[in-house]
Amino acid sequence: MNLLYTVLAFVLALGPLIVFHELGHYVVARLCGVKVLRFSVGMGRVVWSRRFGKDQTEWALSVLPLGGYVKMLDSRDPETAPKDDSELHREFTRQNVWRRIAIVAAGPIANFLLAIALMAALFMHGVEEPSARLRALPEASVAHQAGVRGGDTVTSVNGAPVQSWMELRWQVLQATVNKTAARLELRGVHGGTYAATIPAAAIAKTTVEGDVLGALGMELWRPQPRIEKVIEGGAGERAGLQAGDLVLKVEGKPVVDGIAFIEAVRGAPGRALALEVERAGRVQALALTPERDPNGRGMIKVMVAQAPEMVTVSSGPFEAVAKGAERTWETSVMTLKMIGKMIIGEASWKNVTGPITIADYAGQTARIGLVSYLQFIAFISISLGVMNLLPIPVLDGGHLLYYSLEVLTGRPLPARIGEFAQRAGVGLLFMLMALAVFNDLVRLF
Incomplete structure (x- = not known):
């Protein structure tokens, strides 16, 4: 059942993104006067199709769901070449280079516009997220040594306002990619504000593959360790x-939050622990002996408060669109920087993910809720747009490279070079797909 749910979430996420991408090509091609022969969702053999409109465009579903295409009137392919001279003016290669650039670029641009629209809608609706309030920091941690203190709330990073934990992580992640210092503005738990700077040297030691904030010693604030429910037996x-009951101390040591209490219990299977709890305004001493669970850790069968402090991040319509555009731009730039770092060896190729990982994340976010699922779809839409703009032959970015050279030289790329580049591009694309699937399988097993 979980597998079916994951597959369904994956199809509902990727399918509309592919359709939207191809619609970008289709709409601009029609606006430029190019005749569209087929609009296909999926690749390979057509399993269903219908013809509509004045041009009798074939709208089709194909057997392989990972992709899609728009087939236009094109003299380079005998199958799609004009049948008579009356259609020559509607053939793709006879359009001027700027129209061809517009048609090819329209697909990725459609993905970026969709991401902006989704993010703007989420910002207008209001997204409930954990706040940027910090848990008590280990004294040896980088953030603590920089002057950051637990219980305080981060309000900005390098001048960029921060409202939630996700925004805090995003800003620190950008500093990690750029290997720059992170200047934090914080609001103290007892009022007042102060600044703390985590130096670039410390930021450079973190990696985007792991928990960036955790590596610096910053974790989500959690409430005091109050017992919510006691299970019988x-x-x-x-x-x-x-x-x-509010747990104050374990073995004479203060307990800062529910997570700390759970860790203390898990580390003491079969060993008696001296507790101090506050009940109805009075402090009581209790003796607690955790049982040993199947994994060899302590358990006591109680529920302890550990939900983080939540905030609602929302904006007005104009601000929401601006924030959506800004987030889309920042995500695109960071994706390109990560690709660059992988090429020069500063980041691991393990970051390349494929359909299995995407499907897994689709299922996870769908289970969390609609807001998380839509955020995931917006991120995938951006990734789809960026990847298609890479200058790899057979991708949109490869064709844009050809046309850019045509603009510079004043003549099209020779057919022989184009054919060689296409073959090389197909080979490179298959290598990347194989790497992505390999990384997916390694993560899975």
Whole structure:
């Protein structure tokens, strides 16, 4: 059932993005006067089709769902070449170079516009996310040594306002990619503001593959360790714990939050722990002996408060569109920088992911909720736009490269060079797909 849910979430995410991409090509081709012969969702053999419109364009579904295409009147292919002279003016290669550039670029641009629209809608609706408030930091951590203190809330990073944990992570991630210092503005738990700068040397030691904030010592703030529910027959009930109890100390050491209490319990299977809890305004001492779970960790069968502080990030219509465009631009630039770093060896090729990982994330975000799922779709739409703009023959970016050279030289690329580049591009694309699937399988197993 979970597999079916994941596959369905993947198809519902990727399918519309492919359709939107191809619609970009289709609409601009029609506006430029080019005749469109077929609009296909999927690649390979056509399994269903219908013809509509004055040009009797064939709208088709093909057997391989990972992709799509728009087939236009094109004299380079005998199958799509004009049948008589009356259609020559509607043939793709006879259009001026700027029209051809517009038709090819329209697909990726459609993906970027869709991402902006989705993000703007989410910002207008309001997205509930964990706040940028910090948990107590280890004294040896980079952030603590830079002057950051637990309980305080980050309000900006390098001048960019921060409202939520995701925005904090995004800004620090950009500093990691750029290998620059991160200047944090913070609001103290008791009021007042201050600044702390994490030096570039420390930022450079983190990697985008892992938990960037965690590597610097920053974690989500969690509430005090208050008991929410005691399950019958567990070690917590035998020790006398009750719903509403606030755990103050374990073995004489203060407990900062629910996560710290859970860690203390897990690390003491079968060993008695001296607790101090606050109940109805009075402090009581209890003796708690965690049971040993199948993994050899301690468990006491109680539910402890650990949900982070939440904030609603929302904007007005104009601000939402501006933020959507800004986030789309920043994500695109970061994607290109990551590709550049992989090429020069500064980032691992393990970051290349394929359909299995995308499907897994689609299923996970769909289970979390509609907002998370739409955020995921917006990110994939941006990735699809960026990847298609890469200067690889057979991709949109490869064709744009040809036409850019035509603009510079005043003449089209020789057919022989174009054919060689196409073959090389297909080979490179298959290599990248093989690497992506290999990385997916390694993550899976």
